[in-house]
Amino acid sequence: MSLGGAAGGAPSAFDPKKLRMYGLVGSIVGIYLGAILNSALNTNVFSFIGAVAAIFAVVMGANAVRRVCAYGIGTGVPSIGMLALGMGIIAVMFGLSMAETLGSILVGPIIILVYAGVFGYIIGVIANKVIKFNIPVMEEGNADLSMAGAMAILGWSFAISGTLGYVDILNNVLMSGYIAIIFIAGGLAILHPFNANLGPDEQQDRTLVNAIMVSGMAMIATGIGAIATQGLASGLLQLVIGFAIWFYFFKMYYRLVKRDAAAVVGTGLLPPTVQ
Amino acid sequence: MDAFSMGLIAAMGALATVAGASEDIESDIGSQSNPNSQVQLAAQVGNPHRIYNKAISGEPPANALWAATAAIVAYTLITAFQMSALLALVAGASVAALFNGVLSMSAYFGRNSSQKRFNQWVYLDIIRYTTPSIMAHAWITSFCIATISYIMVYMLPTPHPFPMAVIALIWGLAVGAIGSSVGDIHYGGEREFQNRQFGCGLNTMLSGQIVRKAEAGLRNSIDNAWFCTKFGGPATGMGFGLTVFLDNWRTTVFDPVTQAPYAIAMGLFFIIVMVVYNNYIEKSARRKYGPYPEYKGDIAA
Numbered sequence: 001m002s003l004g005g006a007a008g009g010a011p012s013a014f015d016p017k018k019l020r021m022y023g024l025v026g027s028i029v030g031i032y033l034g035a036i037l038n039s040a041l042n043t044n045v046f047s048f049i050g051a052v053a054a055i056f057a058v059v060m061g062a063n064a065v066r067r068v069c070a071y072g073i074g075t076g077v078p079s080i081g082m083l084a085l086g087m088g089i090i091a092v093m094f095g096l097s098m099a100e101t102l103g104s105i106l107v108g109p110i111i112i113l114v115y116a117g118v119f120g121y122i123i124g125v126i127a128n129k130v131i132k133f134n135i136p137v138m139e140e141g142n143a144d145l146s147m148a149g150a151m152a153i154l155g156w157s158f159a160i161s162g163t164l165g166y167v168d169i170l171n172n173v174l175m176s177g178y179i180a181i182i183f184i185a186g187g188l189a190i191l192h193p194f195n196a197n198l199g200p201d202e203q204q205d206r207t208l209v210n211a212i213m214v215s216g217m218a219m220i221a222t223g224i225g226a227i228a229t230q231g232l233a234s235g236l237l238q239l240v241i242g243f244a245i246w247f248y249f250f251k252m253y254y255r256l257v258k259r260d261a262a263a264v265v266g267t268g269l270l271p272p273t274v275q
Numbered sequence: 276m277d278a279f280s281m282g283l284i285a286a287m288g289a290l291a292t293v294a295g296a297s298e299d300i301e302s303d304i305g306s307q308s309n310p311n312s313q314v315q316l317a318a319q320v321g322n323p324h325r326i327y328n329k330a331i332s333g334e335p336p337a338n339a340l341w342a343a344t345a346a347i348v349a350y351t352l353i354t355a356f357q358m359s360a361l362l363a364l365v366a367g368a369s370v371a372a373l374f375n376g377v378l379s380m381s382a383y384f385g386r387n388s389s390q391k392r393f394n395q396w397v398y399l400d401i402i403r404y405t406t407p408s409i410m411a412h413a414w415i416t417s418f419c420i421a422t423i424s425y426i427m428v429y430m431l432p433t434p435h436p437f438p439m440a441v442i443a444l445i446w447g448l449a450v451g452a453i454g455s456s457v458g459d460i461h462y463g464g465e466r467e468f469q470n471r472q473f474g475c476g477l478n479t480m481l482s483g484q485i486v487r488k489a490e491a492g493l494r495n496s497i498d499n500a501w502f503c504t505k506f507g508g509p510a511t512g513m514g515f516g517l518t519v520f521l522d523n524w525r526t527t528v529f530d531p532v533t534q535a536p537y538a539i540a541m542g543l544f545f546i547i548v549m550v551v552y553n554n555y556i557e558k559s560a561r562r563k564y565g566p567y568p569e570y571k572g573d574i575a576a
Contacts, residue, residue, distance in 0.1 A: 075312075075333075175438060177347065177438025179441070180343040180438075180441045180444040181347045184339045184343050188331070188336065192381075192382075195332055196330055196331070196378075196382040196385035198386060199386060199388075199389025199390045200390070201389045201392055203389075207385075214381075217378075221344060224347060227351055227355055253381060257385070261387060261391060262390070262391045263396045264396070265397070265398055266399050270487070270493065271323050271396050
């Protein structure tokens with residue numbers, strides 16, 4: 001087996017359980033770290049940690065898309081990415097407002113994670129039992145996607161607002177309209193990797209590197225948003241780190257493309273047909 | 276209603292027409308959306324090709340991303356740096372075009388290298404000369420959509436209550452949906468299968484048998500843009516322009532708060548007129564260019 005691992009039930013180089021654990025732990029720890037550092041030091045330069053934390057969630061989501069869609073949902077790849085963010089945003093709004101009601105904003109991410117997991121699982125059960133998709137990993141995949149979408153939205157919302165407070169996120173992210181870019185760039189970060197690499201010779205590592213690359217791009221966008229809400233220093237820091245992540249992983253992606261492609265040529269006529 | 280707001284509505288209609296046209300041509304250069312399935316299939320049925328494979332997502336989410344990016348950059352520059360609106364919108368559209376370029380390239384690389392066993396090569400010259408054309412059209416689309424959102428939020432006498440980026444996202448989804456349903460047929464049906472009889476539909480047997488050779492040399496995606504500019508692009512532009520113009524016209528002529536029933540009635544009237552007109556067009560096309568092959572009933576699975 002190559003390092004990449006092919007789709008469609010074939011062995012993957014990275015085990016989905018491990019990726020899920022890294023994704024959940026990475027995103028939760030990152031968001032908490034950013035939030036606690038920001039409030040303890042009374043600053044907002046650590047908001048970028050939230051954006052980096054979202055990348056862990058995106059990688060887990062992209063792997064879930066890959067697992068579910070490898071069962072032949074070709075045109076459904078974009079739809080399932082949008083579904084992930086749709087489930088996620090409901091969980092985020094619910095969790096943040098619950099935390100505000102309970103009086104402790106730090107329990108927000110945990111409530112969001114639990115709610116998103118249960119909600120996604122139920123959607124998966126409905127998809128399999130009522131709509132009759134009959135995809136074995138549907139429930140698990142939808143729970144993963146829902147949690148990934150929720151953590152991505154939460155991480156990037158935190159990166160723009162600088163706190164986990166419901167009112168702050170409402171004012172800085174929703175009312176200013178930055179939620180639009182979080183929603184759509186987050187959605188593309190989850191759905192684009194598998195969609196862009198769809199094909200019989202898809203490789204897991206290439207798909208996941210693409211996910212990190214698109215997340216870096218989304219981080220550039222949240223950095224631009226953070227310039228308006230948190231000031232130039234914090235926003236530019238986020239933007240520069242996002243650009244660095246994007247640049248590094250784009251180069252890595254191109255290396256993997258050269259490794260996997262039949263041929264990468266400067267120019268040329270049609271290749272000899274292989275049937 | 277005053278002359279100023281009517282002028283703004285007309286400007287929005289014009290911008291939307293341009294946005295629709297450039298959106299469709301952008302997706303056709305990259306073979307995005309519906310026609311993409313045939314480009315993807317071509318190599319798998321033994322027809323490797325030199326056509327761009329820009330599988331970013333369906334057109335609606337992709338265009339929503341460009342439009343929302345342009346809008347958030349413009350919004351940030353306007354609110355945080357008090358930049359003039361026109362310059363801010365230009366800067367926003369430029370960032371959106373860069374995002375577009377990255378996603379386009381990664382899709383071309385990824386899709387083609389995932390077809391290794393069919394010997395589909397990755398041609399770097401295609402990346403070098405086609406991606407800038409795609410980015411240029413995405414620039415036009417996102418500039419126009421972000422400008423429409425700006426006008427709706429900051430310039431109309433009764434401003435829209437939503438934030439600018441959310442409106443741009445919704446219009447981006449709308450232009451993608453219209454481009455996907457109006458213009459793509461011209462590219463997918465008439466260009467990829469131009470060696471088939473007009474209006475013959477796509478037989479399953481022909482799946483993936485797209486035209487790969489041009490009048491001289493090999494078919495490339497810039498040729499497809501030239502072809503689609505003649506009909507698919509303008510038709511999409513008209514579709515989206517009319518959507519934006521008529522929708523805003525009725526809420527400008529009739530006050531949306533005090534005269535809401537009139538605005539709703541006018542919307543229903545437009546829908547009825549369009550249904551009747553579309554029915555007439557379809558019938559007259561069948562009369563003039565038919566006969567099309569008879570429908571022989573569903574084939575049992």
